[in-house]
Amino acid sequence: MTFAIQTLIDAISVGALYAISALGIGLLFGIMRLVNFAQSEFVTVGVYTLMMLANAWFPLAALAAVVVVVLLALTVERLAFRPVRNADPATLLIASFAVSYFLQNGLVLLFGARPIGFDVLPGLGQAIQVETVRIPLLNIVTIAATSTLLLGVGLFLRLTRTGIEMRAAAVDFRMARLMGVKADRVIAVGFGLAGIMSAVVSILYAAQTGTASPAMGLQLALVGFVATVIGGMGNLPGAVLGGLAVGAISVLLQAVLPPDLRVFREAFVYAAVIAVLLLRPQGLFRSAAERERV
Amino acid sequence: MRAHWSTLVILSLIVLLVAAIGALGNPVVQRVVTDMLIKLVVVLGLSIFIGNSGVLSFGHASFAALGAYGAAWFTMPIVAKKLFLPKLPAFVLATQYGLTAGATIGIVFASTLALIVGIAVVRLSGIAASIATLAWLVIINTILANADSLTKGSSSLVGLPLDVGAGTAAICALIALAVAFFFKYSPIGLMLEASREDEAAALAAGIAVHRLRLVAFVLSGAVVALGGVLQGHFLGMLSVGQFYLEFTFLTLAMLVIGGMRSISGAVMGTLLIATVGELLRVGAGGGTVGGIAIPPMPGMREIALALIMLFVLRARPSGLMGGHELALPSRLASPK
Amino acid sequence: MTLLRIDGLSAAYGPVPALRNVGLSLGEGETLGVVGANGAGKSTLTLAIAGIVRPSSGDIFFDGMSLAGLLPETIARLGVALVPEGRHIFEGLTVEENLLIGLNGAVGRQARRDALERIYDAFPILRQRRTGFGTRLSGGEQQQLAIARALLMNPRLLILDEPSLGLAPIMVDKVYKILRDLRQQGVALLLVEQNPARIAEVADRTVVLANGAVRLSGASADVLSSDLLSRAYLGAEEHEVCA
Numbered sequence A: 001m002t003f004a005i006q007t008l009i010d011a012i013s014v015g016a017l018y019a020i021s022a023l024g025i026g027l028l029f030g031i032m033r034l035v036n037f038a039q040s041e042f043v044t045v046g047v048y049t050l051m052m053l054a055n056a057w058f059p060l061a062a063l064a065a066v067v068v069v070v071l072l073a074l075t076v077e078r079l080a081f082r083p084v085r086n087a088d089p090a091t092l093l094i095a096s097f098a099v100s101y102f103l104q105n106g107l108v109l110l111f112g113a114r115p116i117g118f119d120v121l122p123g124l125g126q127a128i129q130v131e132t133v134r135i136p137l138l139n140i141v142t143i144a145a146t147s148t149l150l151l152g153v154g155l156f157l158r159l160t161r162t163g164i165e166m167r168a169a170a171v172d173f174r175m176a177r178l179m180g181v182k183a184d185r186v187i188a189v190g191f192g193l194a195g196i197m198s199a200v201v202s203i204l205y206a207a208q209t210g211t212a213s214p215a216m217g218l219q220l221a222l223v224g225f226v227a228t229v230i231g232g233m234g235n236l237p238g239a240v241l242g243g244l245a246v247g248a249i250s251v252l253l254q255a256v257l258p259p260d261l262r263v264f265r266e267a268f269v270y271a272a273v274i275a276v277l278l279l280r281p282q283g284l285f286r287s288a289a290e291r292e293r294v
Numbered sequence B: 001m002r003a004h005w006s007t008l009v010i011l012s013l014i015v016l017l018v019a020a021i022g023a024l025g026n027p028v029v030q031r032v033v034t035d036m037l038i039k040l041v042v043v044l045g046l047s048i049f050i051g052n053s054g055v056l057s058f059g060h061a062s063f064a065a066l067g068a069y070g071a072a073w074f075t076m077p078i079v080a081k082k083l084f085l086p087k088l089p090a091f092v093l094a095t096q097y098g099l100t101a102g103a104t105i106g107i108v109f110a111s112t113l114a115l116i117v118g119i120a121v122v123r124l125s126g127i128a129a130s131i132a133t134l135a136w137l138v139i140i141n142t143i144l145a146n147a148d149s150l151t152k153g154s155s156s157l158v159g160l161p162l163d164v165g166a167g168t169a170a171i172c173a174l175i176a177l178a179v180a181f182f183f184k185y186s187p188i189g190l191m192l193e194a195s196r197e198d199e200a201a202a203l204a205a206g207i208a209v210h211r212l213r214l215v216a217f218v219l220s221g222a223v224v225a226l227g228g229v230l231q232g233h234f235l236g237m238l239s240v241g242q243f244y245l246e247f248t249f250l251t252l253a254m255l256v257i258g259g260m261r262s263i264s265g266a267v268m269g270t271l272l273i274a275t276v277g278e279l280l281r282v283g284a285g286g287g288t289v290g291g292i293a294i295p296p297m298p299g300m301r302e303i304a305l306a307l308i309m310l311f312v313l314r315a316r317p318s319g320l321m322g323g324h325e326l327a328l329p330s331r332l333a334s335p336k
Numbered sequence C: 001m002t003l004l005r006i007d008g009l010s011a012a013y014g015p016v017p018a019l020r021n022v023g024l025s026l027g028e029g030e031t032l033g034v035v036g037a038n039g040a041g042k043s044t045l046t047l048a049i050a051g052i053v054r055p056s057s058g059d060i061f062f063d064g065m066s067l068a069g070l071l072p073e074t075i076a077r078l079g080v081a082l083v084p085e086g087r088h089i090f091e092g093l094t095v096e097e098n099l100l101i102g103l104n105g106a107v108g109r110q111a112r113r114d115a116l117e118r119i120y121d122a123f124p125i126l127r128q129r130r131t132g133f134g135t136r137l138s139g140g141e142q143q144q145l146a147i148a149r150a151l152l153m154n155p156r157l158l159i160l161d162e163p164s165l166g167l168a169p170i171m172v173d174k175v176y177k178i179l180r181d182l183r184q185q186g187v188a189l190l191l192v193e194q195n196p197a198r199i200a201e202v203a204d205r206t207v208v209l210a211n212g213a214v215r216l217s218g219a220s221a222d223v224l225s226s227d228l229l230s231r232a233y234l235g236a237e238e239h240e241v242c243a
Helices: A002-032 A039-052 A058-084 A089-111 A137-159 A161-171 A173-178 A183-209 A218-231 A236-256 A265-279 A288-293 B005-024 B027-053 B060-075 B078-084 B099-121 B126-146 B166-184 B187-197 B199-204 B209-235 B245-258 B263-284 B300-315 C042-049 C072-078 C095-102 C109-122 C124-128 C139-151 C169-184 C196-201 C220-225 C228-233
Strands: A127-130 A133-136 B287-289 B292-294 C002-013 C016-027 C031-036 C057-062 C080-083 C157-161 C188-193 C205-210 C213-219
Touching: A002 A039, A002 A133, A002 A137, A002 A161, A002 A173, A002 A183, A002 A218, A002 A236, A039 A058, A039 A089, A039 A183, A039 A218, A058 A089, A058 A183, A058 B300, A089 B245, A089 B300, A127 A137, A133 A137, A137 A161, A137 A183, A161 A173, A161 A183, A161 C095, A173 A183, A173 C072, A218 A236, A218 A265, A218 B126, A236 A265, A265 B099, A265 B126, B005 B027, B005 B166, B005 B263, B027 B060, B027 B166, B027 B187, B027 B209, B027 B245, B027 B263, B060 B099, B060 B126, B060 B209, B060 B245, B099 B126, B099 B209, B166 B187, B166 B209, B166 B263, B187 B199, B187 B209, B199 B209, B245 B263, B245 B300, B263 B300, C002 C042, C002 C188, C016 C031, C016 C042, C016 C188, C016 C213, C031 C042, C031 C196, C042 C057, C042 C080, C042 C157, C042 C188, C072 C080, C080 C139, C095 C109, C095 C139, C109 C124, C109 C139, C124 C139, C139 C157, C139 C169, C169 C188, C169 C196, C188 C196, C196 C205, C196 C220, C205 C220, C205 C228, C213 C220, C213 C228, C220 C228
Parallel strands: C031 C188, C031 C205, C080 C157, C157 C188
Antiparallel strands: A127 A133, B287 B292, C002 C016, C002 C057, C205 C213
16 A cells, blocks of 8 residues: 555656646647657756756756746747748758757767766655655655646636637647737747746756756657647647656556566557557547547 | 659769769778768668658667667677677577678568558558657667667677678668669559648548558668668677667658658758768867867767758758759650 | 739649639628639638738739738738638637637727627627537537637638538528628628529629639629539639629
8 A cells, every 4th residue: 555655656746747748848739730859958958057056046046947948948949940830840840859959969068978966955855754655755846846837837828818829729720820829929938838847847857866967858858749649639638648647657567567577668658659549549638529520 | 753764863873973982982981981871771761651651750760770680680600699699599599691691681570570560650640650650669779778688788789790881881772772763653652642642532542541651661661671780780789779869860850851752852861961970070079170189079060960950951941852853854864 | 992802813732723813802891702613722712811821923912902921810910800611610728718819909808808798699609608618519609609709800801711511501591691790790701602502692793713713703693693603613714704
């Protein structure tokens, strides 16, 4: 029982991080059919910012990470993606690959390829004991921070005019434009949101791993794509649920697989992804009927 | 659309020209050219599926890996195998074949797996198919990286015979070129082309899109596997990470930057990016320019390469060739 | 007063021509019908006016101003609203959220509320379903939502692409009643239909497209009763004018 509860908490905290990654990727994919590989570097750059400010007051470092990553996201949109916005999705994809390659190697150039260890909020390493269950403080903070962020983004998307426009653009960009929704604005807000979410992910991820390395964001971005697709493209709540599901499945597999199969965990997770795609091509969290109507 | 034979001739001449530069150049040039021709095999392989079906695949690096390891299990000297991969099955440990036989085994092995995953991939459309191939790449990478007895896991496998030079690479590039050309203008290729424009209409016209795509997927996996075999026997070593996302990115970038809708695009994109990449390697590797010592700058080459790619995409969003083939004016060439 | 004028408009999808040298004009408050067979270029024409399809040659003037090179959202904000074929209700948005997207012009909470209320008065079914998902409505209700949403943009020109497609006859009656009312209110309409049966109920003049070109044009009653109509649908090559 104790083990089950601990695993469940692990699953939620990993899944929550994946869910936020997926939401950022799903938003941009829905709006501009961009599979944004560069989101992995949004996270990585956030981690490096924190690393450089490791000795500064934490709230300041965190704020700096958010500002840097949002500015990075907006700059990348303006310089790399806007010129090719109307091109084939393949061209957009290669552009995002190139941006990712550029940023990742920029970090190699500036900081070297080797991982650099540092501490973000060392206090989070402790755990609280409830009866027989030991809950790491970091997990609690992760779950709290991600739920707050998801709630905030959710309220923004549901209650504000811009948010409603974002949702409309994510499901049918062309129709939204036909109704006067400004493409430039929606896309810039999308990148800004992806930046904010990546920055929060970077803070939590840095606290978890305690290192900065140039390719560390990749895993999160890969999970983000997969979660977006199995959640149902353009379906933002679906992307979030997809992220949670992928995180939960990884943690559960880690818990139940026999030790010699554990190293193959990723293979099982991604095999499950292919199975989901085949069984529910419209996405895990969307009914076939709903898809047909549109 | 009819085949322009002049396209095949012109592209073959380009390949031969590149190979000749390699044959006449110093060992460094020779290695650069060989590497370029191997990449060309891979990119032409990619174009067989991606160019004809319009579906992006992230998974083909896996076929290069599977082909390379599949061949290496049989071409490595028995002594080396006993040393590095002692847990291979006994009959594999006891045999040693030449490059041709080994390559055949590797390609058949990779193609079989391409057939299995292809059955799943071709049932999906658009981005879902692409994500399925990405998932497949992660699956194969995870398995190979942890199958120590087959691949030496995360460390490098050394001891492959160094059987591939510019000559072999050039012959294989010509073969890949011919396969891509004849496939594109075969009835299957032409029907696929039609289905790329409008899948629903093609299905309605009775074209078995899934089956056509599967043929293209397996054939393209086989050609990419050949590229993997060549790479392994050119470098003499294999590592699992060699065939992962960076490989995927670079080869896809070559295809898209050249223009994924034509074979000439695949060729020109490969030659451009590979050449620029090599020139930049010289620049970023340090050395002295005009008597001033420049320290090596790791990452600089990749940064410059990425910038060049972004500029090309910006200037030519549908690739250098924009879907056109190099050909003689139709009056001079075979009747259109 | 001419509201929309199209001169020598041609457009193509890759090598395939979709519109050839199309010319037409539409006055303030007038209703123009555009009919033609499947693939005649009707939808392409609407998308070109809305700025989605870039013409290869020719020009489109709205209220005397060229629309060449303008973004779709800019054209929409100038007062051109397109209800495209297939309605394109935003999935995952409620009926009211779908309507809100159309409210670009109205400034201030109260003005928005008032505009919504007026629409709800005109389309009571939408008021009933305001909190439900737009895609859960029936086909006819979705068409009403699509038209209502476009009306909230306060358009001077409303373009409707096949508004009766796939609807039950009773719903078609309802949609055409709405269109007649709009005409009464002085909104200029460009009404595209594949089936010309009912177009005369609303359109003052009608244009017949075939193979991307105007084949027949004139007063609706004349065009629709002309024995040239079926020839135009079959793709006759010459342009006829019904006097």
